Each structure stands twice: as C-alpha cells, then as structure tokens.
Amino acid sequence: MEPGAMAMESQLEGEIDWAPCAQAEQTGGIGEIQELFKTFRSCSGKEVPAYFAKNLASEQEVMRILQAARHGLEYSTRPDSVDGQPSFETYVFDRGDVLEQRLWDCVCDLVLHRLLPWLRERFRCPGAALCTCLMRRYLANERRAHPAHFDAHAFATCVVGLNSQDFAGGLYIQPTPSSPRSYVRLGPGDAVLHRYDLRHGVEVMHGERYSLIFWFKDSLDSCRLGTTPWYSVAAAGGDGDAAYNIANLLYLDGKLAEARSWYLAAATAGQADAALNLAVMSDQGLGGAHDPGEAQRWFEAASDRGKGAASRHLAVQHLQSPNPRRRWRGLRLLVRAANLHDTQSLVLLHQLPSATTGLDLHSRDLCLRLAAEKGNLQAQLEVGSKLLERWYYLIDSPSSWSECQRLWARATRLLQRAANAGDMGSGLRLAAACRHPEAVAKGSVRRPLHESWWWLRRVLAGAVTTAPLAQQAAALHAEHYVAVQPTAAAHFLRHEEDEGCQDACRGNLRRGWLTHLVPGKQLKMIDVVIVSDDGEDSGVEALWSQQRKILRACIVDECTDDADGWRLVQSLHVDVIFSDSSALSS
Numbered sequence: 001m002e003p004g005a006m007a008m009e010s011q012l013e014g015e016i017d018w019a020p021c022a023q024a025e026q027t028g029g030i031g032e033i034q035e036l037f038k039t040f041r042s043c044s045g046k047e048v049p050a051y052f053a054k055n056l057a058s059e060q061e062v063m064r065i066l067q068a069a070r071h072g073l074e075y076s077t078r079p080d081s082v083d084g085q086p087s088f089e090t091y092v093f094d095r096g097d098v099l100e101q102r103l104w105d106c107v108c109d110l111v112l113h114r115l116l117p118w119l120r121e122r123f124r125c126p127g128a129a130l131c132t133c134l135m136r137r138y139l140a141n142e143r144r145a146h147p148a149h150f151d152a153h154a155f156a157t158c159v160v161g162l163n164s165q166d167f168a169g170g171l172y173i174q175p176t177p178s179s180p181r182s183y184v185r186l187g188p189g190d191a192v193l194h195r196y197d198l199r200h201g202v203e204v205m206h207g208e209r210y211s212l213i214f215w216f217k218d219s220l221d222s223c224r225l226g227t228t229p230w231y232s233v234a235a236a237g238g239d240g241d242a243a244y245n246i247a248n249l250l251y252l253d254g255k256l257a258e259a260r261s262w263y264l265a266a267a268t269a270g271q272a273d274a275a276l277n278l279a280v281m282s283d284q285g286l287g288g289a290h291d292p293g294e295a296q297r298w299f300e301a302a303s304d305r306g307k308g309a310a311s312r313h314l315a316v317q318h319l320q321s322p323n324p325r326r327r328w329r330g331l332r333l334l335v336r337a338a339n340l341h342d343t344q345s346l347v348l349l350h351q352l353p354s355a356t357t358g359l360d361l362h363s364r365d366l367c368l369r370l371a372a373e374k375g376n377l378q379a380q381l382e383v384g385s386k387l388l389e390r391w392y393y394l395i396d397s398p399s400s401w402s403e404c405q406r407l408w409a410r411a412t413r414l415l416q417r418a419a420n421a422g423d424m425g426s427g428l429r430l431a432a433a434c435r436h437p438e439a440v441a442k443g444s445v446r447r448p449l450h451e452s453w454w455w456l457r458r459v460l461a462g463a464v465t466t467a468p469l470a471q472q473a474a475a476l477h478a479e480h481y482v483a484v485q486p487t488a489a490a491h492f493l494r495h496e497e498d499e500g501c502q503d504a505c506r507g508n509l510r511r512g513w514l515t516h517l518v519p520g521k522q523l524k525m526i527d528v529v530i531v532s533d534d535g536e537d538s539g540v541e542a543l544w545s546q547q548r549k550i551l552r553a554c555i556v557d558e559c560t561d562d563a564d565g566w567r568l569v570q571s572l573h574v575d576v577i578f579s580d581s582s583a584l585s586s
C-alpha cells in the first residue's frame with residue numbers, strides 16, 4: 001500500500017475537528033454560517049487566533065471554481081517565494097487587476113459579501129482590502145507540499161477548501177517548528193481565516209488538491225504601495241514572529257544587513273526559523289561578518305527549537321569526529337532531524353554505512369523511499385532510477401507484466417515530480433525512459449517521441465547553463481539534433497522578428513530555411529539546436545535573453561501539399577542552445 005493511502009484511511013494525527021472541542025469555541029457566527037475559533041501558542045507565548053467557517057462558499061460556487069481551476073487555467077512554474085521550487089499557482093486578482101476573469105467572476109461575490117465583512121470584524125480592521133487572490137494546485141506528479149511559513153506580506157489570509165474528498169493531508173497549522181502539525185480539514189466551501197502571525201504549511205500525502213487563497217492588506221494603500229505597516233506595532237511589542245516576517249521581507253528585498261539584524265531580534269525573542277537563518281547568514285558572511293562562533297550558537301539554538309536542518313548541520317559535524325561519543329550524538333541528532341521532516345537527513349541515513357547507523361539494508365532503503373515520497377529531489381531521482389532498472393530487468397519476462405506496470409507507474413511518478421520541481425537529472429532520465437524500445441513496444445508511453453521531447457525541453461528550459469545539458473541531450477537524442485551556425489541562426493531570427501513580415505511570409509521563411517538546413521532528413525521530428533561557440537554573437541545572444549524558452553521544430557517529411565506544409569510550419573520552432581563546443585551535430 002502506498003504510504004499516502006494509509007493516511008487516507010485513518011484520521012490524521014492532530015487534525016482539527018469541526019466538532020467544538022475543549023480549545024475551540026463556537027463564536028457568534030457570521031450570519032447563518034457556523035464558525036469556530038481556535039488559538040495557537042506562538043514562539044513568544046502569544047495566543048494566535050484562527051477562525052474556521054463551514055460552507056462559506058456554496059456548493060455551486062465551489063463547482064464553478066473547480067471547473068475553472070481544472071480546465072483551461074495555466075499554472076505558473078515561477079519559483080515560489082517560500083521554497084524556490086515551481087509554484088504551480090495562478091493569480092486571479094492582484095493589486096486591483098483582475099488577471100483571470102472567469103475565476104474572478106466565480107469568487108467576486110464571496111469576497112465582497114462574505115470574506116471582507118468577516119475579516120474586517122474578526123480582526124477589527126474596517127479598512128482591510130483584498131490585495132491578491134490565487135489558485136494553487138497540488139498534483140500527483142507536481143508540487144505536494146508547501147513548507148511551513150508565515151504569509152509575511154499579508155495582513156490576513158483566507159484559504160477556501162475545494163475538493164477535500166480527493167486528497168489526504170492538506171493545510172496544517174504549526175505555530176512553532178517543535179509543535180505538532182494540526183491539519184485543517186476544509187470541506188468544499190469551508191474556509192480558514194488567519195493573520196500574518198500564524199505559521200502554516202501544506203503537505204498532500206495522497207491525491208490531488210486545489211486551493212483558493214486570498215491575501216488581504218490592512219488598507220488599499222498598503223496594497224497599492226506594497227507596504228506592511230502593521231509590523232511596526234507588533235515587532236515593537238517583542239513579537240518574534242513579526243520580527244522574523246520583517247527580516248524575511250527585507251531579505252527578499254536584498255537588504256541583507258537589515259534583514260540580519262531583524263533575524264537577530266527575532267531569534268533573541270525565541271523564534272526558531274529566524275535562529276536558523278541567522279546561523280546560515282553568520283556562517284556564510286551574508287549581511288555582515290563571517291562569524292563561525294555566532295553561527296554555531298544559533299545552529300544549536302535552532303536545533304533545540306525544532307529546526308531539522310539545524311540538527312542535521314550539527315549531526316554532520318559530530319559524525320566526522322574520531323570520538324565515538326560525539327559520533328553517537330551525531331547519529332541521534334540526525335534521527336531527530338529526520339523526525340522533524342528534514343528529508344536530507346533521511347538521505348544521509350540511507351547513505352551512511354550500516355556500521356555507523358546500525359540500520360540494516362532494508363531500513364536504509366526505507367529512509368530513501370520516505371525521503372522521495374516527502375519530496376527530496378535527490379531521493380526521487382535515485383528511487384525512480386532504481387525502479388526503472390528493475391523494470392528494465394523484468395520487462396522480458398511475460399509473467400511479470402503487472403509488476404512491470406506498477407514499477408513503471410511508480411518510477412515515472414517520482415521522476416516526474418522531481419523533473420517538475422526542476423531536477424534536471426530526473427528530466428533526462430524520463431526523456432530516455434519514454435523512448436526506450438520496450439516502453440514503446442509495451443505501450444507504456446502513448447507518444448514516445450513527444451513525451452521524450454517534452455521532458456527534455458523542460459530540462460533545457462530550466463537550465464541555468466545549458467552547455468553540459470545540451471551535450472547530454474545530444475548524446476541521448478543524437479539523431480534528432482541539428483547544429484546550426486550562429487550567423488545562419490541570427491539571419492533567420494532577424495527575419496522572424498521583422499514586423500513587416502506577415503505570418504505567411506514568416507512561415508515560408510521558416511520552411512525554406514529548414515529545408516535548406518536539413519536536406520534529406522527522413523525524420524518525423526527534428527529539433528534544431530543553434531550552437532554558439534562564440535558568446536559574443538550578439539544576434540543570437542539577444543535572442544537568447546529574450547526567448548529563454550525552448551521552442552520546438554516539427555517537420556514531417558512526407559508532407560507534400562502546401563496546405564499540409566503550412567499547418568506544420570505553423571507549429572515550427574527553434575531550440576536555441578549555447579554550447580562551449582560544437583559537439584552537437586546531426
């Protein structure tokens with residue numbers, strides 16, 4: 001059974017139940033809506049409120065929202081501000097602009113007549129205004145989690161549940177890293193309302209989740225100007241979480257020295273996340289002096305306060321010691337880090353020799369699999385690759401057909417998750433697997449070339465330096481690459497950009513250019529790689545910076561008549577790749 005499926009069956013540990021319980025009070029309610037109120041103790045000992053409303057959005061509204069979220073909406077892969085991985089979010093409304101009209105039409109009434117009055121009353125803020133509304137998705141082969149964080153830029157946040165029946169896990173509240181996670185079970189249309197001082201995150205163990213998020217500011221002006229005036233009062237009152245939020249906003253703004261001094265204020269007030277950030281900044285000399293003593297002190301404080309990454313950092317130091325007692329302490333710290341959801345510690349427990357950890361082969365394997373399930377990219381690549389190897393090994397035996405199917409599904413799901421999070425090794429592995437003759441013969445991949453190219457392009461599009469990747473891609477797909485000299489490319493691209501050139505003219509140009517480029521190629525599909533040995537070539541370089549996206553060239557050689565040709569040429573694109581060598585060739 002998949003670990004996620006187990007979680008689905010039993011109620012999650014620490015789940016907040018709708019039935020009023022000891023700590024949850026029933027409030028007066030908002031109109032006819034049933035409402036609960038609960039507080040969570042923050043690092044400074046402050047009781048931080050959260051409000052829960054049942055059926056705030058109607059069944060019909062939820063259906064329309066989900067319909068829009070699932071069909072025809074593009075989700076961005078821009079890096080998320082919390083973990084830097086592709087966000088898979090889409091902005092519906094931002095700073096007064098409606099960006100997704102269809103979805104906005106579904107939520108507009110909810111915002112005006114239910115959310116705004118609710119939050120203005122609960123947080124005694126009559127001027128509160130909606131600043132941003134976004135939709136996030138958590139699919140099986142994409143993002144599954146959102147690490148614990150504060151919504152530092154938002155005075156208040158409201159999350160509306162949409163499809164609780166389709167997943168296990170979801171939104172949790174964890175006021176400090178050492179407190180347990182309380183999962184919030186939001187049925188369709190239920191909502192949770194909290195402020196900037198509630199630490200929360202998301203982990204989806206199983207299934208697919210959609211979530212509608214609203215960020216409010218205390219006034220229209222704060223929204224327009226991007227300011228956060230509510231912090232001056234909160235931080236002056238010794239609120240460690242508020243000081244941490246200020247530090248994060250400064251850090252994101254590139255004001256490292258100021259950020260570091262706010263991290264110090266927050267960490268001194270007992271804030272655990274700030275202690276870790278301060279340790280890292282002191283260790284790396286960011287925003288101030290490199291100070292190993294200071295770094296060590298704050299790594300220890302962060303570890304004591306439940307930051308897994310800090311415990312891992314200390315564990316690695318201890319494990320290198322010749323002293324067995326220190327090594328033993330290192331091991332205990334590593335296990336503690338793993339229990340605090342630090343997936344890199346699980347990877348280390350897998351890698352360390354059994355003589356050091358006392359773990360047998362099976363347990364070490366389990367650590368790696370758990371790390372992969374919990375989103376560690378390195379573990380996903382390793383486990384995915386191992387499953388594929390087993391698949392290669394079994395594929396010829398007719399008795400293992402169903403086992404092979406299972407292996408293929410598990411392997412590709414893990415590799416897809418990693419590739420979608422930006423891991424290039426996994427993307428390349430998938431690109432190769434999709435074209436494996438056995439995968440094609442057994443029908444595991446519906447459109448082998450297309451799927452293979454899709455993953456390859458994802459890899460190349462996300463690459464910072466494409467040269468080494470281009471080499472690998474060329475090795476994998478050698479027969480489909482065509483190297484083009486930069487001058488020819490620049491010539492072609494100049495015409496491409498020519499305003500006066502109509503679509504038809506552009507199509508003819510492309511066609512003529514490619515026929516010239518790839519004479520006699522008997523291929524269904526050809527990708528054109530523009531290889532530049534010479535970083536100085538301004539024509540191509542300008543284009544590269546403009547069009548970092550990877551485009552596709554598709555030619556079907558048997559196309560003869562003009563209409564066919566035209567249709568194909570319309571879908572024609574060019575890959576632009578810089579390489580320090582001219583190793584790519586047809």
Ligand SMILES: O=C(O)CCC(=O)C(=O)O
Binds near residue numbers: 136159171200201
């Ligand atoms: O997906 C969710 O429910 C919440 C995500 C979140 O915390 C955020 O976008 O800030």
Ligand SMILES: [Fe+2]
Binds near residue numbers: 149150151157200
């Ligand atoms: Fe959030």
